[in-house]
Ligand SMILES: Nc1ncnc2c1ncn2[C@@H]1O[C@H](COP(=O)(O)OP(=O)(O)OP(=O)(O)O)[C@@H](O)[C@H]1O
């Protein structure tokens with residue numbers, strides 16, 4: 001446990017000593033801000049339209065899918081590139097502690113950025129009379145946190161496969177785009193029945209977010225999905241680090 | 248204490264080390280000597296719990312490197328060949344991180360301690376990316392000794408340093424060798440000779456020899472080399488000497504001196520002197536020459552056993568004893 005925390009806190013602090021982290025945070029908040037104010041403009045001209053949390057939760061989820069590769073790519077690939085992985089693998093640290101520590105560092109960093117976005121529901125709550133519906137805010141943020149956990153988990157696992165951070169970045173982004181955007185139309189085209197299709201449908205990353213959590217409904221199945229993806233990724237990441245010792 | 252038995256490591260079909268067996272005891276500085284690709288790094292990585300061997304057993308301080316890997320890693324300090332460091336951390340933060348991972352008490356004091364020991368005080372708050380190679384090497388060493396390990400494994404600790412820093416690092420290793428078992432690898436023979444109590448020569452994954460540097464030289468050279476200088480022309484001298492029993496491998500070196508080997512256990516020199524004088528040559532000098540460890544090394548690591556062509560002219564200080572290596 002202690003090792004996990006030591007590794008996580010180094011990673012977490014390191015994000016703030018690099019300009020990339022600030023750029024990621026800046027871009028995210030900028031894009032969300034633009035969406036937010038555009039929606040307010042629309043609301044001002046369209047009397048029937050009352051903006052809710054969805055006006056920033058949907059772009060937030062999408063932006064997270066795009067920025068997480070930049071957050072996770074470094075975690076293990078950079079250690080392999082620098083050779084410092086040799087120090088960690090000869091320190092009295094278990095392989096799974098290393099992988100979970102890396103994951104936790106990236107996850108906490110992402111959560112920090114997500115925490116800043118709380119200003120949007122707060123502002124909205126002030127602007128909309130008599131205040132916004134709290135349910136979708138809570139369930140939406142639970143969804144966002146779960147999504148972050150799963151994305152960072154996949155990112156760490158992919159990072160462990162590469163010794164070139166750029167290659168890790170491109171691969172992670174590709175996998176995320178597939179899980180988030182490409183699976184969705186595939187499942188729609190495929191129609192309802194069949195066991196293989198069910199699996200593909202189950203893997204549809206965006207559906208687990210948009211179907212329920214986004215609408216204020218907390219389904220155990222969606223929570224289990226994101227947690228399973230996280231756990232499986234961390235397990236595979238550990239196996240990959242372990243196998244790296246044999247090479 | 249290090250115990251290695253039958254250690255073998257395959258990378259796919261390629262056998263990097265083959266059936267290595269050796270020990271190291273407290274207070275020993277053991278040198279691992281071998282050409283590129285001999286298997287030094289592979290052996291060291293196995294010993295510090297980085298990778299498991301394909302076959303064989305290795306124990307460090309009584310713990311098995313595979314089954315009790317964490318216990319081994321707690322007791323080993325390791326500096327990899329490439330001295331990997333985090334360029335975006337300061338020296339202090341980096342050392343503190345490594346100390347934290349080892350759960351040391353009074354971490355800050357420990358870090359300050361090694362920083363002082365390695366003479367890094369002035370650079371403690373510099374980013375590692377701004378350090379010179381020599382300074383990085385010292386940071387790497389600081390990291391390896393921060394937890395006062397029982398066993399210190401240093402992979403080519405002086406490579407890439409300037410001569411002054413090499414001397415500095417060697418002194419440091421000698422000092423560390425008093426309290427730790429040190430296993431270091433090198434392809435510089437004189438380094439092994441100066442720093443180590445014992446040297447293991449490894450080639451193509453196999454141990455070809457292992458002994459103290461002095462005994463290694465003496466044992467492996469076996470025969471003694473003698474150089475003879477005569478005034479004027481030495482033509483025909485080789486043939487004259489050829490008839491003397493107890494000498495072999497007569498040759499003329501670049502300086503025109505005649506060099507020969509004595510058969511172990513025989514003392515043909517008085518006879519040689521008499522023969523030269525009675526053949527009408529002016530005998531100016533006859534002295535034993537050392538075969539340098541370099542030659543021993545080349546001889547041992549050559550695939551087929553052969554003979555050094557021209558032993559270096561290096562004076563032996565006393566007639567009977569083992570010669571000292573100069574460089
Ligand atoms: N990761 C690896 N994958 C495949 N082969 C490897 C790997 N690491 C080392 N080898 C091979 O194993 C052999 C031993 O390598 P090793 O690095 O142990 O040699 P070394 O004695 O440390 O050499 P050097 O003096 O160049 O550092 C070499 O033939 C090398 O090519």
Ligand SMILES: [Mg+2]
Pocket residue numbers: 287288289328402
């Ligand atoms: Mg090596």
